[in-house]
Amino acid sequence: MTLDAYLTLLILVLTFGFLIKTRLPATVIFLGALTLAITFELAPAKECLKGFSNQGMLTVAVLFVVAAGMYATGAINLITEKVIGLPRRLLTAQIRILTPVAIGSAFLNNTPLVAMMIPVIRDLARSCRLPAKQLFIPMSFASILGGACTLIGTSTNLVIGGLVTDALSHGAPGLPTLRAVKMFDPAWVALPAAVAGLVFIALVGRFLLPHETGGADQPVGQRKYSAEFKVRGGGRLAGKTLAETGLLNGDGYALKTLRRKGRSQEDPPEDVVLEGDDVLMFITTVDNLTEIWRMPGLIPNLMLEMESPRHTHHLVKVVISRRNPVVGRRVRELPLPGSPYRVKIVALCREGQPVKGALQHHRLEAGDNAILEVNDDFFYLNRTETDFALTRPLKGYHIQHTERALEAIVITAGMVFVVAMGWMSMLNAGLLAAGAMLVTGCLSLKTAAQSIDWGTLIVIACAIGLESAVSHSGLAEVLATLFNTIGGTNPLIALTVVFLGCTLMTNIITNNAAAAFMFPIALSMAAQLGVNPMPFIVIMMVGASCAFITPTGYQTNMMVWGPGGYTFMDFVKIGLPLTVCVGVVAILMAPVVFPF
DSSP: OOHHHHHHHHHHHHHHHHHHHOOOOHHHHHHHHHHHHHHTTSSOHHHHTGGGGOHHHHHHHHHHHHHHHHHHTTHHHHHHHHHTOOOSSHHHHHHHHHHHHHHHHHHSOHHHHHHHHHHHHHHHHHHHTOOGGGTHHHHHHHHHHHHTTSTTSSHHHHHHHHHHHHHHHTTOTTOTTOOOOOTTTTHHHHHHHHHHHHHHHHHHHHHHSOOOOSSOOOOTTOOOEEEEEEEOTTSSSTTOBHHHHTGGGOSSEEEEEEEETTEEEESOOTTOBOOTTOEEEEEEOHHHHHHHHTSTTEEESBOOOOSSOGGGOEEEEEEEOTTOTTTTSBGGGOSOTTOOOOOEEEEEEETTEEOOSOGGGOBOOTTOEEEEEEOTHHHHHTTTOSSEEEEEEETTOOOOOGGGHHHHHHHHHHHHHHHHTTSSOHHHHHHHHHHHHHHTTSSOHHHHHHHOOHHHHHHHHHHHHHHHHHHHTTHHHHHHHHHHHHHTTOHHHHHHHHHHHHHHHHHHSOHHHHHHHHHHHHHHHHHHHTOOSHHHHHHHHHHTTOOOSSGGGSHHHHHHHTTTTOOHHHHHHHHHHHHHHHHHHHHHHHHHHSOO
16 A cells, blocks of 8 residues: 555544544544545545535535525424324334335435434423433434435445446447446345345344433523413314323423413323313423424513514513512513503513413512513513513524415425436535525525534535545555455355445445445456445445444434434444344345355
């Protein structure tokens, strides 16, 4: 090996070592690795930086915005409520999530699918008290397994299919049985492998993944509030039982009272059917109150007329000052004559404890803590802070703009349709969809900017740049020679080597780069052995999709890495045995379906 090849190998080892052994952010580690590659001139600087203008990386960025539009309007929740519901057990949740994700990924690009499912799983884990860390990685893996089953399911298969077409156009010397890859050719091998993989995840994955629950532990001594919400007549909760709404399973809050037509029921049973104008009182902390506040179909019980649309409102935590004229007044008397404020009182707390009874009967006292729903005018009117001793906005929480849900669904479906028909690239369609989300009001510019996970994009860009160093330094050629040597004269061993080579390269660099790197090696091995190249082609599609061992192997892994709060080793623990499971099935099936 050349000196550059040794340096590249050392940088890769150090990169994975730091990811495993340190708590440094992945963005810092990958930026450092890319800096070393540029410093030692392991590849031209232009090639090392190509990831920052890479179409795949930019596509992921745009799809974050499209997914945010689907979530902000509640469109994705409408769909998942029908498909997933509110599962009580982890196995049930995995079956309801992983199966449709895998099927959808076989025909749709799995990147936008995962992008839209991330907030859904986050909310589902909180509302159903399920371990989120046992759902994020399985969802990413299910999308990868499903995508490998068809020619259009993943860009990796499209790349390999294109390389086969190019090889045929040049005559494919020594490979008379080589033919173009058809739509469902990969399915004969990838589908059994995907089924085996999903069964493994559901039955064994729970023992290999972290067990932390979806909700964070609450700090000791956190204030508890009484919060009142009314069931909106004709809304999504009216006509459902409490069990179906998930309100009894909330993490960090408890439903204490249901009031209907002047009658109160303490600790209502789960079979109670909600009606419009029912008033629900919860005991909750501030952090968990936001989950109830954002739930479609619920509105604060103490409503005051506000001209601005509700999806533009904010939550604010306030402490009532002794100079506030509301001191000594009952909540039902608000707003006082001449008061400039138009707010909705959501929750009340006194001396760190929730108040008892209906909020409207309480007399307000100086020092009371309240949570208010306000519009932008509130911050201007309260700029002198004479009425409230403390004002703290609760940032990052928004009401879903459900009136725009249909528009968001149509926009996203149109994006998927034009890509599936081959009329434009995923990036082009994603840009148009993101623009349509903004133009139609499904999404604000501020929310769109906040939706982009810049850390994930940096890691993707750096990983693509490091692939250039692997190729230009000569390390790729060394690995190719090694694979050919190991393959020998046995077709099954050669097939295994191709699978292992694809898997290794996919987890070190990117899946598409691994496919392009292994393609000539696989065809060369098939030609030397004088066997049918089709099992090698299909096993490449499966192997290049087995990006389970490292989070950097596939973009959907990197998308769930942060939201799931995983470590590098979390992927290794479940990804390694899953790769073995999928590999064994694929290697045994390939020569049966496509004989040597």
